[in-house]
Amino acid sequence: MPVLPANAFDFLSHSPEQSRRLGMRLGAYLLPGDVICLQGELGAGKTTFVQGLASGWGSLDAVSSPTFVLVNLYRRSDGGQLFHFDTYRVESAPEAEELDLDSMLTNGPLVIEWPERMLGIIPAERLWIKLEYVDDDRRELTFLPTGQRYIDLLAEFRKSSFGTD
Ligand SMILES: Nc1ncnc2c1ncn2[C@@H]1O[C@H](COP(=O)(O)OP(=O)(O)OP(=O)(O)O)[C@@H](O)[C@H]1O
Ligand SMILES: [Mg+2]
Secondary structure, three states: OOOOOOOOEEEEEOOHHHHHHHHHHHHOOOOOOOEEEEEOOOOOOHHHHHHHHHHHHOEOOOOOOOOOOOEEEEEEOOOOEEEEEEOOOOOOOOOHHHHOHHHHHHHOOEEEEOHHHHHHHOOOOEEEEEEEEEEOOEEEEEEEEEOHHHHHHHHHHHHHHHOOO
16 A cells, blocks of 8 residues: 555545535535545546535535536525536647636636646646545545645544544
8 A cells, every 4th residue: 555645545435425425524615716636537436526515515506417518617505606627528638728717716616527637727736636446336535635725624624524633
């Protein structure tokens, strides 16, 4: 087993429901400007995790995996917005100027599936989550924060979810 970097941790999810619950707990902490990257193969559980994340954040809209749309917008009753990217079906990596991530980030958090495909324009400070298939029902989730905001966010999330520091 490779040693995890400081502040990182991993978690073994035993079901889609558990992954959603975990996402819900994290979603409750998300603020405008936050960037969450979800890396994992097809069926690793990225969208399942986003369903929890959006619901914990307070989304009024259901999470979907758009076939041709690059980004989905979810709304909250207070006017808050959550942006959900899925670059998998996009032909070529989107350009920074086409997307204007900065103005999105002033309005809400950003959640990105297949972040590898737009790495050049994703802020260096972010919470990277790696999802790996273990068997039919289990997925390994590894949380890797970069920057103080995400180290703090993860510490709070861990405390509320597992009661540990
Ligand atoms: N512990 C688990 N956590 C999350 N999903 C699980 C788990 N066990 C089984 N699954 C199943 O794995 C599938 C994950 O699909 P999901 O759409 O979330 O993956 P994805 O990573 O978004 O894939 P894609 O790259 O196609 O968008 C679902 O069918 C889900 O029910
Ligand atoms: Mg997906």
